[in-house]
Amino acid sequence: MEGPSPVRLAVMYQNWCRISFLHWPCEPRLLQARLPTGLAIDTFEHKGWLGLTPFLLTGLRPPFLPPIPWLSRFPEMNLRTYVRGPAGPGIWFFSLDAASAVAVLGARLSYGLPYHWATMHVRAAQSRMHYTSARKGAHSSIAVDIGDAIPEPDDLALFLTERYRLYTWLLGSLATAAVEHKPWRLHRATVASFDETVRRAADLPADAAPALAHYSPGVQVRIGTPRRLTSCR
8 A cells, every 4th residue: 555645735634533444345346336437446355345434523724724613623424435546546435424514515615525414423431432423314323442552454454544545526527635644553443333324325235234443543634635637427
């Protein structure tokens, strides 16, 4: 997996905290059918992967300005897969939920990302994380038990978590933006309870609990400007 490259011009700073990475192996052709022209499913040992990542976003701010208290902290969750595109390996989002209407509108307009406003909560209770979300057409209630730190993550964990680019569909063309952060400090994790309809709402396979789980206390993130790549779908 390619390492991070510096974001030359960051348009947004934020922290991704208390994040759980929940994953399922998936038939590559099922995921490929959902991608725009120009992207190919990135596979690990011939398998595609679908990921659900709930977390707490903090410290949201543009360059040269401090975080705005009422706007800079809220739960978020994304449903994603892993792809290769013209700019290299990255992430494609099927949906993103956030508990901030302002952030949802801003991300839709500036990046073309499929954000939805949702009522969400993130709560820590000793070594267990609780995540809940509810929006029109989808809900989730997830509990994850945090295990020991992983000194040296294996190749699959790195494949699923160390991604430094997003792809999106913006103004009629494929676009990309760089995402800069230090490598994730991963922990082993176990899903204690799991109830969600987010995958079903996105018309994706939704018949099993996560096959793999990791946790991280978080990273500081710099996000670059979106760059258009193609003009045909």
